[in-house]
Amino acid sequence: MSERIARIGIVTVSDRASRGEYEDRGGPAILDYFRDVLSTAWEPVSRVIPDERPLLDDTLISLCDLERCCLVVTTGGTGPAARDITPEATEAICQKLMPGFGELMRSVSLQKVPTAILSRQTAGIRGETLIVNLPGQPRAIGECLDAVMPAIPYCIDLLNGPRLEARPERLVAFRPKK
Numbered sequence: 001m002s003e004r005i006a007r008i009g010i011v012t013v014s015d016r017a018s019r020g021e022y023e024d025r026g027g028p029a030i031l032d033y034f035r036d037v038l039s040t041a042w043e044p045v046s047r048v049i050p051d052e053r054p055l056l057d058d059t060l061i062s063l064c065d066l067e068r069c070c071l072v073v074t075t076g077g078t079g080p081a082a083r084d085i086t087p088e089a090t091e092a093i094c095q096k097l098m099p100g101f102g103e104l105m106r107s108v109s110l111q112k113v114p115t116a117i118l119s120r121q122t123a124g125i126r127g128e129t130l131i132v133n134l135p136g137q138p139r140a141i142g143e144c145l146d147a148v149m150p151a152i153p154y155c156i157d158l159l160n161g162p163r164l165e166a167r168p169e170r171l172v173a174f175r176p177k178k
């Protein structure tokens, strides 16, 4: 297990937010989520970019390989529209895909909104970094992260990352007994 402080990449993928046509609420919602849930020290590395490849590929690679984030969370660009390319970029730069994340997030989101099935959100591993896609709608962020967050600290342990602990009154980080 690494002693380094946890760095979490937060990537808003939105043409309009990146152009300043609306204020980005997705990135700040992810920031607030981890501030609320995590009890261990961590620091954010935030980016707001348009739905463009190879810019998204380069941003994800940089957060994994140069910024050494143990976790990168994206928001936006997971739908069916022509410019939605976040899952493709994630799959292209990861060595392993983690399809259970997308399956679970779609399943819980479906309890909230029938259009949850329009998100192709996925997750994957690049080196020692877990990348998780969230939909662009800011209210999706807490709904999706609450579903997958219990498994994320153990996943990061398995990637030799920093030990993440959660505030028990907020969330239980599940680690199987050895």
Ligand SMILES: Nc1ncnc2c1ncn2[C@@H]1O[C@H](COP(=O)(O)OP(=O)(O)OP(=O)(O)O)[C@@H](O)[C@H]1O
Binding pocket: 012, 013, 014, 015, 016, 017, 022, 023, 024, 025, 026, 027, 051, 075, 076, 077, 079, 136, 137, 138
């Ligand atoms: N980063 C964001 N900040 C605030 N609201 C957002 C953000 N992303 C999406 N939304 C809201 O969710 C709605 C649905 O998201 P949609 O998929 O249309 O946007 P997007 O693909 O992220 O943005 P764009 O079309 O500009 O790339 C948007 O109309 C907007 O109201």
Ligand SMILES: Nc1nc2c(c(=O)[nH]1)N[C@H]1C(S)=C(S)[C@@H](COP(=O)(O)O)O[C@H]1N2
Binding pocket: 075, 076, 077, 078, 079, 080, 084, 108, 109, 112, 113, 115, 116, 117, 118, 119, 120, 134, 135, 136, 137, 139, 140, 141, 143, 144
């Ligand atoms: N929890 C949750 N999931 C959701 C939504 C939502 O409002 N809440 N919106 C859906 C909609 S309408 C779309 S089009 C897809 C893709 O959104 P994105 O392209 O902004 O990533 O996410 C879906 N998943």
